[in-house]
Amino acid sequence: MNKVDFLRRLDKELSVLDKEERKELLDFYEERFHSGKIYENKTEQEIISELESPQMIAKNILAEYGVSPKFVKTKEERYQGIDSSNLIVLILFDLFVATWLIPSLFSVAFAILASLLSYVGVLPLIIGTHSQMDTYFFFVLSGAYFLLFVFGLIVLDFSIYISKKILMWHLNVFKFKNREKLFKRLNRLSIDGWFKKHRLLNTVKNFATIGSFVVIGWAGFLMLNSDSNYIDEMLNKPQQTMEYTEDLALDITDGDIWNITTDFENMVVEVRTTTDSEMKVVHTFSTEEDDFTILLDPVTNTLAISNDYENRFVWNIKDILSEIFNLNKVIIYVPEGLEVNLLDISSANGELDIKGIDVEELQAITLNGTVTIKNVNVIENMIIETLNGRVILEDVTGTKSIDVSTSNGMIHFQTVSFQNYTLDTSNGAIKLYDLNSPTSGGLTLNADTSNGAIYLKNVYIANVDADTSNGDITFLNDNQTFEVDSFKSDTSNGSVETNVR
Amino acid sequence: MSTQLKKGVLEMVVLSKIAEKDRYGYDIYQEINNFMAISESTIYPILRKLTKERLCETYLRESSEGPPRKYFKVSRMGEERMIELKRDWKKFERVVNVMIRSDRYE
Numbered sequence: 001m002n003k004v005d006f007l008r009r010l011d012k013e014l015s016v017l018d019k020e021e022r023k024e025l026l027d028f029y030e031e032r033f034h035s036g037k038i039y040e041n042k043t044e045q046e047i048i049s050e051l052e053s054p055q056m057i058a059k060n061i062l063a064e065y066g067v068s069p070k071f072v073k074t075k076e077e078r079y080q081g082i083d084s085s086n087l088i089v090l091i092l093f094d095l096f097v098a099t100w101l102i103p104s105l106f107s108v109a110f111a112i113l114a115s116l117l118s119y120v121g122v123l124p125l126i127i128g129t130h131s132q133m134d135t136y137f138f139f140v141l142s143g144a145y146f147l148l149f150v151f152g153l154i155v156l157d158f159s160i161y162i163s164k165k166i167l168m169w170h171l172n173v174f175k176f177k178n179r180e181k182l183f184k185r186l187n188r189l190s191i192d193g194w195f196k197k198h199r200l201l202n203t204v205k206n207f208a209t210i211g212s213f214v215v216i217g218w219a220g221f222l223m224l225n226s227d228s229n230y231i232d233e234m235l236n237k238p239q240q241t242m243e244y245t246e247d248l249a250l251d252i253t254d255g256d257i258w259n260i261t262t263d264f265e266n267m268v269v270e271v272r273t274t275t276d277s278e279m280k281v282v283h284t285f286s287t288e289e290d291d292f293t294i295l296l297d298p299v300t301n302t303l304a305i306s307n308d309y310e311n312r313f314v315w316n317i318k319d320i321l322s323e324i325f326n327l328n329k330v331i332i333y334v335p336e337g338l339e340v341n342l343l344d345i346s347s348a349n350g351e352l353d354i355k356g357i358d359v360e361e362l363q364a365i366t367l368n369g370t371v372t373i374k375n376v377n378v379i380e381n382m383i384i385e386t387l388n389g390r391v392i393l394e395d396v397t398g399t400k401s402i403d404v405s406t407s408n409g410m411i412h413f414q415t416v417s418f419q420n421y422t423l424d425t426s427n428g429a430i431k432l433y434d435l436n437s438p439t440s441g442g443l444t445l446n447a448d449t450s451n452g453a454i455y456l457k458n459v460y461i462a463n464v465d466a467d468t469s470n471g472d473i474t475f476l477n478d479n480q481t482f483e484v485d486s487f488k489s490d491t492s493n494g495s496v497e498t499n500v501r
Numbered sequence: 502m503s504t505q506l507k508k509g510v511l512e513m514v515v516l517s518k519i520a521e522k523d524r525y526g527y528d529i530y531q532e533i534n535n536f537m538a539i540s541e542s543t544i545y546p547i548l549r550k551l552t553k554e555r556l557c558e559t560y561l562r563e564s565s566e567g568p569p570r571k572y573f574k575v576s577r578m579g580e581e582r583m584i585e586l587k588r589d590w591k592k593f594e595r596v597v598n599v600m601i602r603s604d605r606y607e
Contacts, residue, residue, distance in 0.1 A: 052541070
């Protein structure tokens with residue numbers, strides 16, 4: 001042991017003191033070594049043999065500070081043997097796995113258990129007058145709900161189990177005192193353990209689980225084998241159809257210009273052309289009145305349709321199912337020769353499907369549904385918006401600009417021709433095939449997606465700007481004679497492939 | 502000499518050694534060790550404590566042969582405390598003397 005060793009040992013022994021304090025004390029000993037060497041001509045070894053051992057010195061010093069050496073020892077022990085590699089794995093696990101694993105497990109469990117509340121909707125099946133089939137259906141659903149309950153408990157138990165294991169791991173890595181005792185307690189904490197303690201309830205649960213399977217099988221068998229097609233009736237409630245027509249032969253010959261607007265809250269909308277001279281609106285609906293209003297006015301040349309869908313609180317499972325499966329629908333038949341200025345189709349909830357019409361200007365807006373437009377010619381601009389759905393265009397031409405935005409869905413164009421394109425989706429690919437032609441190219445294209453690939457094939461547009469946060473960008477044209485003025489591509493996480501010049 | 506006894510007076514002894522003249526750590530230890538055997542390691546925390554309580558001040562003094570040494574110098578507060586301690590000690594000494602000469606009262 002030399003001076004450096006000695007001081008290092010002492011420093012270690014005094015680790016419980018704060019840094020400044022330790023430095024002061026070590027300085028004394030440093031000075032002590034110098035004094036001995038220079039003024040008394042001693043070697044380091046001699047000085048060390050004069051001094052007490054570092055352990056002894058530390059003990060005396062700590063005693064002066066009022067620190068019990070016993071306490072220091074336990075504190076050392078606590079951190080002794082914490083494997084640093086274990087610790088790193090643990091921290092990484094906490095950061096990248098535990099942070100999402102535990103919350104998501106529990107949220108799934110609670111979501112399942114919370115969904116059991118919708119059992120309220122099953123009760124009306126056997127309240128009041130009801131058919132034999134209603135009773136069977138009630139049994140099937142009740143059984144299914146109980147099984148869901150059991151499943152929810154299993155998921156919850158699993159979540160608890162995983163959390164427990166992770167907690168135990170932490171305690172082990174940190175060498176937590178008395179952890180054995182805690183482990184015993186933790187091990188007892190589980191849903192399954194609780195049921196095992198409460199024998200009677202456990203028996204009830206097991207019987208009910210088996211009973212649920214039996215009931216579902218039995219009632220389901222009776223339902224499927226009975227003559228009445230109960231499920232069909234429920235899913236396809238008798239639909240009513242209303243037709244509104246107006247003969248526009250005169251308007252067609254006069255070249256009168258019409259505007260068609262819709263403002264629906266909950267409606268699937270189709271626009272079609274007809275060879276008849278009659279404008280026809282077909283409204284199909286299954287549930288009660290949805291406040292459908294129609295204005296088909298040959299004086300102002302306006303077709304304006306709207307509905308005000310009242311959000312009733314439905315707690316009958318049959319109605320809930322039928323509302324999900326049977327959306328109200330409107331089909332608008334426009335005479336082929338009729339001149340239409342504005343076609344403005346909007347529906348808060350429902351698909352929009354427009355085929356084979358020539359208009360001056362087109363707007364299609366829906367909050368929740370796919371927008372499909374085929375064989376449409378637009379003279380002015382086109383605007384398409386959907387919050388949650390795809391946008392599909394085929395054989396669509398326009399002379400000015402087209403604006404498409406969707407928050408969640410892909411944009412797919414096939415044989416489309418405009419001058420300026422602005423395409424925007426937050427989540428979905430943009431795929432464009434055969435835009436404009438090599439002889440008459442478009443001016444600008446802005447394609448922007450936050451998450452998805454951008455694929456451009458035979459896109460003859462002078463200025464292309466493709467931007468994606470996550471996905472590949474591909475731009476390939478068969479005809480190489482067409483020269484692109486500018487091609488800007490920006491992808492944060494993907495490759496760019498192009499053959500255009 | 503009992504370590505317990507020494508412990509009680511060591512702070513006062515160290516302070517009085519500094520009050521005599523400016524001294525460095527090892528010097529103080531040797532001075533005291535000439536009269537009563539003490540452990541070197543008990544001196545340093547006491548010096549640290551005295552400095553912290555501003556009873557003495559430290560400064561570095563160059564020496565001809567080696568690196569500078571840390572010298573301790575008594576402060577005004579230290580001098581006052583010294584007077585106080587001396588007075589207390591005399592009182593204490595008297596009282597203890599009285600108490601341990603129990604044979605007188607027999």
